Amino acid sequence: MSTIKIPELSLVVLMGATGSGKSTFAKKHFKPTEIVSSDTCRGLVSDDENNQAASSDAFALARYVVGLRLKRGLLTVVDATNVQEEARRDWIKLAREYHVLPVAIIINVPEKVCVERNKLRSDRNMGPHVIPQHISQLKRSFKKLKYEGFRHIIELRSQEEVDTVAGIIRDPLYNNKKQETGPLDIIGDVHGCYDELTQLLTSLGYTDNGTTWLHPAGRKAVFAGDLVDRGPKIPEVLKLVMSMTKAGAAYCVPGNHDVKLMRWLNGKNVQPKHGLEQSIAQLSNETPEFREEVKRFIDGLVSHYMFDDGKLVVAHAGLKENMQGRGSGAVREFCLYGETTGEIDEFGLPIRYNWASEYKGKATVVYGHTPVPQAQWLNNTIDIDTGCVFGGSLTALRYPERELISVKAAQVYCEPVRPLDYKAPVAELNLQHENDHVLDIADFTGKQIVETQYGNNITIREENAIAALEVMSRFAINPKWLIYLPPTMSPSKTSILDDYLEFPTEAFEYYKENGAGKVVCQEKHMGSRAVVIVGKDEDAIRKAFGIIDEGIGTVYTRTGRAFFNEKATEQALLQRLNIALTVSGFYERFNTDWVCLDTELMPWSAKAQALLETQYAAVGSAATHALAEVCEVLGQFARRSGAAEELIDTYQARQAEAGLFVEAYQRYCWPVNSLEDYKLAPFHILATEGKQWTTENHEWHMEEIKRVCLADPAILVATPYRVVDLDDAASVQATTDWWLTLTEKGGEGMVVKPYNFITTNKKGLIQPAIKIRGREYLRIIYGPEYTESQNISRLKARGLGAKRGLAFREFALGVEGLKRFTAKEPLRRVHQCVFGVLAMESEPVDPRL
Known part of the structure; x- marks a missing residue:
């Protein structure tokens, strides 16, 4: 018995002639929901799984379903013949679009096996040429698959091999560290600033045991890349980080400078500039064995990591939501370099596209790459490259505490081409409030489901959301103040x-x-x-x-x-x-x-004056004067007849109650003539x-x-x-x-x-x-x-049930809003909670409760 290993997130393309047993294999080794079958899609669009005339619509449906599953990060299996290159082209395109790894599993059983199986299927009537043609096309495809883009190719050459497959093992992607919940200390671009790094580690509570640096409480460091170039002690930084990762006390992602150094170590034609010349000079004093170790270390680094059940992402230049936890060349490229607008600034440097300004992901993304004077939060992302090598500081973000720890650079080791305090053009603005001037109405209309820490998911109905939006848009103060209701x-x-x-x-x-x-x-x-x-x-x-x-x-x-x-x-x-x-x-x-x-x-009375005048005072005044007159008239009547005594008692009691009513609200009212x-x-x-x-x-x-x-x-x-x-x-x-x-x-x-x-x-x-x-x-x-x-x-x-339920949900929303604001999440996320509280106030609940 044998097993097959495939990446946990992949697009599995089954290949084989009709009758080869692909569907049976798929049903045996994958969940029914994971399989997208061309036959099933034909049935859905035409009520006949064998209607070849419906193939075009069937494959359009299959591509749509596969795309939705890959978008949601779900392993998907395509059950079709896929023996033609043009048939496979769409699947490779989808895999690249959603940054998943394409896997080919080839069921290459003998032609006679396929023929015999098709004879047993009374619902399928194919010409004798179909199976030989499929097998011929399959064989011609073998040499092309790797060049087409398939990263994993598994061929089962006989029915015996198919039968001996005991199961499919789904290997977690290298970037999947979701089981690592921390606590973690993410450290920005070091660039050879060894002294500042050791000082920062000491500030974070790490100690040097002579072999490596460890934290007594078991915290782990995460280095955000760019360990090398420009700084004074590049080999020392590499030795420290390599020893910590080897000991399991740290993780590290590659930076673009690290990868460039690796290419030079591999003998590639790389221009020694932008700090690489310092790395080359300093590593020339090290042994060939150490340089080989550095090359292997950098080559083994993973583009990015997802920690804490996907709540934290660390990548050198950041990462969009649709790339997180994925594996592709485009993902690695983004992690190393980010995106550029195609323009050059006045210093001759590329203007980077501010991907973080449009980020709406749930995961916190921590990155570096672009030096800034101070660590900057934006839409649940934070840039922690504070330009140590340029005379700034070396910064770490403590997670989950979200606390920033920095040490000042001892000196300017490298003059920056662009000053650290340079005010970037609009495309690079990286301050949260710069992107919070205008809120998107689409985030607050329609049915809303708000995740909260203490109240599970809270649903805001569309009609209540509209009522809240009306109040907020017409009467509320500057929305930036509204962090809590x-x-x-x-x-x-x-x-x-x-x-x-x-x-x-x-x-x-x-x-x-x-x-x-x-x-x-x-x-x-x-x-x-x-x-x-x-x-x-x-x-x-x-x-x-x-x-x-x-x-x-x-x-x-x-x-x-x-x-x-x-x-x-x-x-x-x-x-x-x-x-x-x-x-x-x-x-x-x-x-x-x-x-x-x-x-x-x-x-x-300072705020409720109108309520007092139109409701309470009006009632009190009317009752006091009217009941006084009634009692006086009844008194006059009683003096002439004893029949009014019971009526007088009733109205005198009501008069006394009216007096108590006036006394009750007057206790809470006093004139306001000064601040005190x-x-x-x-x-x-x-x-x-x-x-x-x-x-x-x-x-x-x-x-x-x-x-x-x-x-x-x-x-x-x-x-x-x-x-x-x-x-x-x-x-x-x-x-x-x-x-x-x-x-x-x-x-x-x-x-x-x-x-x-x-x-x-x-x-x-x-x-x-x-x-x-x-x-x-x-x-x-x-x-x-x-x-x-x-x-x-x-x-x-x-009845108190509705009021109590409202109190629970509004409290949970209020606490969640505060948590999001203090965690530097974008205003739209805070306002989900604020709007939620206000929306619930339009629920039909007795206002007297």
């Missing part, structure tokens, strides 16, 4: 107590039942939800958000609209917050120049430079925010909170009493959250927060008379 918050299960619609007991029971043994209870401020972004200065905002001339930050509502009508008021408030952040040492502790906060901004009449209560530190803080527990958030608030208590409010052990009855009761005290004084209530910001159980994510609103506050929501027995009984039947 807060989720809705679900109330708890309805209380079993007669006089309460909401009570802490049900929230505590929910979290205990779902595995959260400890919760944090925060006082709920009656203000308006506001997202606040503030930076040290305008330059910090420009670098982080690509926004110019809009101040040091912004304050926006949970629907993405500007919170303040007057920019001056907004910026004055942000300046106060900025000073508090500076004085409290926040920027230094968090190693950032900006922060995004989730807050409550008070008073409620505003109160800002932050409760989440959402994100800072390169980091989202959903990994920290809520107690940590409260304590860090308190330090900032103490720096300016005139406008910043540190939210009171309690940590509750749900297994401690005394702790639960004390917090329930605290809630009762808050609400009896007119407070809105509290928010109960699991101790950890993100908490999951076997079923997945549990509610991130549950609000427990006070009895009198709910009077604002449900109306003055909601506490009457007949009304509260009806309200207790409210």
Whole structure:
């Protein structure tokens, strides 16, 4: 028994005369979905698999299906005779188009075997000349296959050989390191800068054991190519990298300079310029054995690598999405050189086409090749060639942390032809915000499916996406600010107590039942939800958000609209917050120049004035005046007749309830005549430079925010909170009493959250927060008379399923959006999540919940 090895991603072209057993072989060794049969395609287009007149349409269908499968990276088998060169030409063309390796498996059994098999098929009637003609054409093809482009050719010369094939082994491509999840340290172009390389490795935590460099925690280095040329210690760099790769402590991809050196070592006619002359001179002092070892090392390097289940790609000059994990000459060429526009710049160098500006792949692509002053993120790609040999720095990207570590070059070893700080023409602009000025509407219309880390895939319906787009396009602030929209918050299960619609007991029971043994209870401020972004200065905002001339930050509502009508008021408030952040040492502790906060901004009337005037105040005023007059008239009537006493009691009760309603909303309203009449209560530190803080527990958030608030208590409010052990009855009761005290004084209530910001159980994510609103506050929501027995009984039947589901999904989207922004993903990816939250707000859910 024998096995056949083929590349895991390939186009397998079966070849053989009719009756040779190709279809039987295919069915035995490949999945049914992998096989594209010409006979089946004839049947699909004509209802007759033997209808040769339908062959043209059948092969058009086959080519279409094969193309779609190769586009999706699926091994595909073509089951047809394929004995003619023109028949094979289309398959070779498709393989090249999708950068997969073409494989020929030839079933070359004797003519008599084919004849006997065809006699057994009553549905097939072919002339006696067909099989001999096929066999003749097959034999003439043998010498041509390699030149046609087939990289693997397997011939089975007899039925015995066919029968002894035990299976097909699918060899992973050399670039497939998807099982390597890291952590990894990807290092940019070294160009012989050995001293800086060892310094960088030391900074990354690697140590020299005398033989090679290793990391004590098992991290591995990935060298992005161009180890040689221009620099002062090229042999030393080669020895270090070769020893690390040999020891399994590093991977390396080739750079164009490395390949050019290999060609010179192979005796090719290569011009010794662009730094190659330094490599030649320095290697001339090494032994012939070492030079031979270098030649074999470079020759064995793979064009690119895919790591971490395809989430990370490393290639010297970068790589388009449709080339990742593929193997072809075009792929290798792109990995080494990228693309050029065909134009030459003022320095005589080719202008490179900025493939990254159009990149929309899911994998993060890390590359070098084009030196830049600082590592530059663009559309989930990053150029980490920071021109060490030109006096810049040597940079590494830590993965999955996405942290950049750099060491400054000791000197300028080679004067660059084009200055490092040269502002490239439009074709080479490589800053994320330069490509985020205009968003493509196609990315936000139609049905959307958003992948999230904690909520699986979340579907946004087309009609909801249209509603969100309408709001964002007409009313939203500069979209570059919109990195997060807060989720809705679900109330708890309805209380079993007669006089309460909401009570802490049900929230505590929910979290205990779902595995959260400890919760944090925060006082709920009656203000308006506001997202606040503030930076040290305008330059910090420009670098982080690509926004110019809009101040040091912004304050926006949970629907993405500007919170303040007057920019001056907004910026004055942000300046106060900025000073508090500076004085409290926040920027230094968090190693950032900006922060995004989730807050409550008070008073409620500052943003809800129109709502107060048209809804609450109107109801309160009408009820107060009307009921006062009714009670007065009923009083006059009662003095003449005792029959009105019960009616008077009813309307006096309603008058009292109307008074409570007015008192309830007036507690949250006060005049704003100066900046200090505003109160800002932050409760989440959402994100800072390169980091989202959903990994920290809520107690940590409260304590860090308190330090900032103490720096300016005139406008910043540190939210009171309690940590509750749900297994401690005394702790639960004390917090329930605290809630009762808050609400009896007119407070809105509290928010109960699991101790950890993100908490999951076997079923997945549990509610991130549950609000427990006070009895009198709910009077604002449900109306003055909601506490009457007949009304509260009806309200207790409210359904919470839709609201809870919405809270889950919006929370997952919000966290995902922050993750994408801090990971330097393009704005369209961040806005998938932001639009998703806004779209879900158009779901038909009771707004009172």
